[in-house]
Amino acid sequence: MATDRIVGIDLGTTNSLVAFMQGESPVVIPGDDGSNLVPSVVALDENDQPVIGNAARKHLTETPERAVYSIKRLMGRGVDDIQDELKFFPFRLAEDLQPGEVIRIKLGDKTFTPPEISALILRQLKRNAERFFGAQVTKAVITVPAYFNDAQRQATKDAGRIAGLEVLRLVNEPTAASLAYGLDKKQNGIVAVYDLGGGTFDVSILKLHDGIFEVISTNGDTHLGGDDIDNLLITIALDDTLGDLGIDLRRSGEAVQAIRNAVIEAKIALSSQLSVKLDVELPGGKRYLREITREQFEQLIQPIIDRTIGPCKQALKDAGLKPEQIDEVVLVGGSTRIPKVRALVKELFHREPHTDLNPDEVVALGAAVQANILGGGSEATENMLLLDVTPLSLGIEVAGGVTDKIILRNSPIPASATQFYTTQVDGQANVAIHVLQGERELAKDCRSLARFDLKGIPPMAAGMARIEVKFLIDANGILHVSAREQRSGKEAEIQVQPSYGLTDEQVESMILDSFDSAEEDFRQRQVIEARNEADTILAALDKGKKSPAWGHLTTDEKKKIAKMEKALIAVKAEDDYQAIRKAIDALNQGTTRLAELMMDSAVSTALKGKTMDEADMGEGPTAPHPMAKAEFE
Amino acid sequence: MAQPLTMIGAKPAPQETQSCWSCGTMRAVHFCEACGKVQPPAPVDYFAFFGLPRKLNLDAAALEKDFYQLSRKLHPDLNSQAGTQEQEWSLQQSSLLNDAHRILKDPIKRTQYLVKLEGVELEEQSKTATEQARSSGEAKKQIVPPDLLEEVFELNVQLEELRMQKKIGEDDPALIEEIGRQKLELEGKRDALLHELQGHWKMWDGMIQREQNGQPVSEEERKYLRDKMVDVLNRRNYIRNLVRDVSEVLEN
Numbered sequence: 001m002a003t004d005r006i007v008g009i010d011l012g013t014t015n016s017l018v019a020f021m022q023g024e025s026p027v028v029i030p031g032d033d034g035s036n037l038v039p040s041v042v043a044l045d046e047n048d049q050p051v052i053g054n055a056a057r058k059h060l061t062e063t064p065e066r067a068v069y070s071i072k073r074l075m076g077r078g079v080d081d082i083q084d085e086l087k088f089f090p091f092r093l094a095e096d097l098q099p100g101e102v103i104r105i106k107l108g109d110k111t112f113t114p115p116e117i118s119a120l121i122l123r124q125l126k127r128n129a130e131r132f133f134g135a136q137v138t139k140a141v142i143t144v145p146a147y148f149n150d151a152q153r154q155a156t157k158d159a160g161r162i163a164g165l166e167v168l169r170l171v172n173e174p175t176a177a178s179l180a181y182g183l184d185k186k187q188n189g190i191v192a193v194y195d196l197g198g199g200t201f202d203v204s205i206l207k208l209h210d211g212i213f214e215v216i217s218t219n220g221d222t223h224l225g226g227d228d229i230d231n232l233l234i235t236i237a238l239d240d241t242l243g244d245l246g247i248d249l250r251r252s253g254e255a256v257q258a259i260r261n262a263v264i265e266a267k268i269a270l271s272s273q274l275s276v277k278l279d280v281e282l283p284g285g286k287r288y289l290r291e292i293t294r295e296q297f298e299q300l301i302q303p304i305i306d307r308t309i310g311p312c313k314q315a316l317k318d319a320g321l322k323p324e325q326i327d328e329v330v331l332v333g334g335s336t337r338i339p340k341v342r343a344l345v346k347e348l349f350h351r352e353p354h355t356d357l358n359p360d361e362v363v364a365l366g367a368a369v370q371a372n373i374l375g376g377g378s379e380a381t382e383n384m385l386l387l388d389v390t391p392l393s394l395g396i397e398v399a400g401g402v403t404d405k406i407i408l409r410n411s412p413i414p415a416s417a418t419q420f421y422t423t424q425v426d427g428q429a430n431v432a433i434h435v436l437q438g439e440r441e442l443a444k445d446c447r448s449l450a451r452f453d454l455k456g457i458p459p460m461a462a463g464m465a466r467i468e469v470k471f472l473i474d475a476n477g478i479l480h481v482s483a484r485e486q487r488s489g490k491e492a493e494i495q496v497q498p499s500y501g502l503t504d505e506q507v508e509s510m511i512l513d514s515f516d517s518a519e520e521d522f523r524q525r526q527v528i529e530a531r532n533e534a535d536t537i538l539a540a541l542d543k544g545k546k547s548p549a550w551g552h553l554t555t556d557e558k559k560k561i562a563k564m565e566k567a568l569i570a571v572k573a574e575d576d577y578q579a580i581r582k583a584i585d586a587l588n589q590g591t592t593r594l595a596e597l598m599m600d601s602a603v604s605t606a607l608k609g610k611t612m613d614e615a616d617m618g619e620g621p622t623a624p625h626p627m628a629k630a631e632f633e
Numbered sequence: 634m635a636q637p638l639t640m641i642g643a644k645p646a647p648q649e650t651q652s653c654w655s656c657g658t659m660r661a662v663h664f665c666e667a668c669g670k671v672q673p674p675a676p677v678d679y680f681a682f683f684g685l686p687r688k689l690n691l692d693a694a695a696l697e698k699d700f701y702q703l704s705r706k707l708h709p710d711l712n713s714q715a716g717t718q719e720q721e722w723s724l725q726q727s728s729l730l731n732d733a734h735r736i737l738k739d740p741i742k743r744t745q746y747l748v749k750l751e752g753v754e755l756e757e758q759s760k761t762a763t764e765q766a767r768s769s770g771e772a773k774k775q776i777v778p779p780d781l782l783e784e785v786f787e788l789n790v791q792l793e794e795l796r797m798q799k800k801i802g803e804d805d806p807a808l809i810e811e812i813g814r815q816k817l818e819l820e821g822k823r824d825a826l827l828h829e830l831q832g833h834w835k836m837w838d839g840m841i842q843r844e845q846n847g848q849p850v851s852e853e854e855r856k857y858l859r860d861k862m863v864d865v866l867n868r869r870n871y872i873r874n875l876v877r878d879v880s881e882v883l884e885n
Binding site: 091168169207210212370371374376383385386411412413414415416417472473474475544 | 701704705708709710711713714724725727728729731732734735
C-alpha cells in the first residue's frame with residue numbers, strides 16, 4: 001500500500017517552504033513560479049479572492065490596506081500582548097475586538113484571525129505539493145519556534161486544520177534543523193543550533209547519540225529577528241525625511257514600502273559589501289540618499305543582536321555545559337548571514353559555526369525528515385528519533401497569586417504531572433484552576449494558558465474531596481488536562497477557556513474549502529491550474545515568436561515547436577490534467593533554446609531582488625544612530 | 634483558588650506478568666517482545682518502571698542506555714501509524730519514561746523521590762513557597778541548620794547592605810568580595826552534603842539488598858535511614874536556596 005505522502009512545512013515569519021523526502025534526501029518543493037520560498041504575505045485581490053506569496057507582494061505597495069505580512073508575530077497572542085508590534089507593523093485590527101477575544105485583522109472590508117491567514121499560506125504550500133505530486137496531500141509536519149508557548153503552538157495547529165491538513169506533529173525549528181544537519185553527518189556529540197530568523201530567535205543544545213537527537217536545553221525570544229533590524233533602518237530614514245525635509249512619511253504606505261524595500265536590499269548587500277548606498281525616490285520627486293558603511297550598520301544592530309546573548313548563556317547553563325564542550329554550532333535563519341552575527345556566535349561558543357547548509361531551507365528539510373520518520377521511516381532515517389523538551393515551565397496559580405511550577409522548563413516531552421485538589425467549603429461543587437506558563441514567580445507575570453473549572457463534584461464536607469488533575473504535555477508541546485474525583489471515582493467535568501485561542505467550533509467553521517478533500521474537486525482544480533499554466537506558456541511562446549530570437553532558430557526547431565504547441569492546444573480542451581502537464585513539459589523542453597536566446601538579448605531588465613516584502617508603518621520611536629546626516633536631492 | 638494537596642506516591646503494584654493485548658505472547662512490562670506493540674501503562678513507581686530495586690546508587694550509564702532503548706519502543710513518533718488506543722498508551726508510557734528518567738538520573742531528585750515513596754514529604758523550601766509565605770504573611774516553616782545560624786544571620790545582614798547599596802547605585806568592592814567568598818564556602822558545604830548523602834545511600838542500599846535476600850528488615854531501621862537522608866536533604870536545600878539568593882544579589 002502506498003502510504004500517504006506526509007510533507008514537512010516551515011511556516012516562517014518572512015518565508016514559508018514545503019519539503020518532502022525524495023528517496024534518501026529531503027528536497028524543497030518549488031511553487032509554480034519556480035521559487036522554493038513562498039513569501040508569507042497574504043492579500044485580497046479586487047474580487048476579495050486571497051492571493052498568497054510573491055503574487056501578494058505587489059499588493060503591499062499598491063493596496064496596503066488589503067495585504068498583510070509577518071502574521072506569525074500575532075499567532076496565539078491577545079490584543080494586550082501586541083501593542084509593541086502595532087508600532088512597527090501595519091496590522092489593521094478589527095474595530096469591534098473585545099478584550100480576551102482572538103485578534104482579527106482587516107483585509108479590505110473582511111476580517112481574519114491570524115490562524116486563518118496562516119492557513120491561507122499553508123493551503124498555498126499544500127497546493128504546491130499537490131501540483132508537484134499530482135496527488136492529494138492531507139498530512140503534514142509543521143515547524144514552530146522552539147520558544148513558542150502553548151497558545152502559539154495551538155494556533156499553528158489550528159491553522160493547519162483550517163487549511164485542510166492533519167498536523168501529525170509540530171516540530172521545533174532548531175531541532176528540525178539539526179535533523180537535516182545530522183542526516184548526512186551521522187556522528188555523536190553536542191550540537192548548538194543558533195536560529196535567528198525574520199521574527200524569532202531560538203537556541204537549542206542537543207546531544208546526538210547513535211541516531212537519537214536529544215534536546216538538552218532550549219531558549220529564545222519569539223519577537224526578535226531580521227524584522228527588528230529593518231524597522232530600525234526604516235525609522236532612521238523616516239526621521240531623516242521628517243527632520244530635514246519636514247515631510248512626515250509615516251502615514252504614506254507607499255513611501256514606507258519603498259524605503260522598506262531599499263533598507264532590506266541594503267541590509268542584504270552589507271553582508272558581502274563594506275558599504276552601500278541607499279537611494280529612494282520619495283513622493284514629490286525628492287530623492288533620499290544615504291551611504292551606510294558596514295561598520296555603522298554593525299554598530300547600529302549591536303543592541304538587537306546582543307539580545308541573543310542572554311538566551312544562549314541560559315541555554316548553556318540549563319544544559320550544565322561550558323562553551324568549550326560544544327562540538328558543533330549550526331546556523332539557521334536568514335539573519336545569520338550577517339557577518340557580525342556570525343562573529344557573535346563564534347565568540348559565544350568559542351567555535352567557528354557551520355555555514356554549509358542553506359539557512360533558509362534547512363528547517364523545512366528537517367521537517368521533511370521528521371515527516372518521514374512519522375510515516376514509518378525509510379533506510380535514510382532508520383534509527384533516527386527526536387527527543388525534545390518543553391521550552392517553558394508549566395505552573396498552577398496557588399494562594400497569594402503565586403505560580404506553583406509543576407513541569408519545569410527543559411523537561412523532556414511527553415511529560416506529565418499530577419496534582420491533587422480539594423474543596424474549601426462544605427458542599428462545594430466547583431473548583432477553579434488557573435494554568436500558567438513561564439518562569440516568573442508571580443502568576444500575573446506568567447502567561448495565562450487557560451482557566452479550568454472542575455464541575456459536578458459530589459457534595460461532601462470541606463477538604464474531603466480528592467480531585468486528581470493530570471497535566472500532560474504531548475510531543476507537540478501542547479497541554480492536555482484530565483480530572484477525576486477519587487473518592488467517588490467520578491470523572492470531573494472540565495470546562496476549558498483557552499486564554500487566547502479558538503474553540504473547536506470556531507476552527508470547524510473556518511475550515512477552508514470543505515470540498516478540498518473531495519476527489520472530484522481536487523481533479524477539477526488540477527485541470528484549471530494546468531490550463532492556466534498552459535495559457536501562460538502559450539502566451540510566452542507567442543511573445544517569443546515576435547522576438548528577434550525566433551529568427552535564430554532553425555526551420556527544424558521551429559517545426560518541432562509548432563507541433564508541440566498544437567498538441568498542447570488540443571489536450572488543453574480535454575479534462576485530463578496529467579496529459580496537459582505532460583504537453584506543457586514537452587513544450588517547455590522544446591523551447592529551452594528559444595528562452596536562452598531571449599534571455600541573452602534582454603538580460604539587463606530581468607532579475608531583480610526577490611526576497612523583499614513591503615510595508616506600511618505606524619508611529620515609531622526616534623532611533624539614535626551613528627551615521628552622518630542624510631542627503632536629499 | 635484551590636489548594637493542591639501533597640501527593641504521597643503509591644506503593645508499587647506487584648508486577649504481574651500479563652499477555653500482550655495484541656498477539657497474546659507473554660510480554661515485557663512496557664512493550665511486547667514478540668510483536669513490538671506498546672502495552673497499557675501499569676501504575677508503578679519510577680524505580681519499578683525501569684525494573685530497578687529502590688536502591689540509590691545506580692549505574693547512570695546503564696540507566697541512560699535503558700532510557701534510549703525504551704524511547705525507541707515507546708515514543709509517539711515511532712507509533713504514529715498505530716491504532717488510536719495504542720497511540721494513547723504510547724503517549725502515556727513515554728511521558729512516564731521521561732519523567733522517571735529525569736528524576737532518577739539526578740542524585741538529589743532521586744533521593745527526594747525515594748523518601749517521598751517512603752512516606753516523607755520534604756519541607757517545601759522552594760522560592761515559590763518563600764514568595765507564597767511572604768505574600769500571605771505566614772511565617773515560612775524553614776529549618777535553619779543550627780550550625781549555620783550565626784553565619785546565615787551575618788550573611789543576611791551583608792546581603793541587605795549590598796541590596797541597599799545597589800539601590801542607590803553604589804557598590805563596595807570589599808563587601809562584594811566578602812560575599813563572594815562566603816558564597817564559595819557555602820557551595821563547598823553544599824557539595825560536602827552530597828557526599829554525606831552518598832554515605833547514607835550505602836547504608837540504605839545495603840538494607841534493600843538484605844531485604845531482597847529475604848532477610849528481615851525492621852521498620853525502625855527503615856525509618857532511621859530514611860530520616861537521616863531527609864535531614865541531609867533539608868540542610869542541603871537550605872544551603873542551595875541561600876546560594877541562589879546570594880547569586881541573585883551579586884548578579885543584579
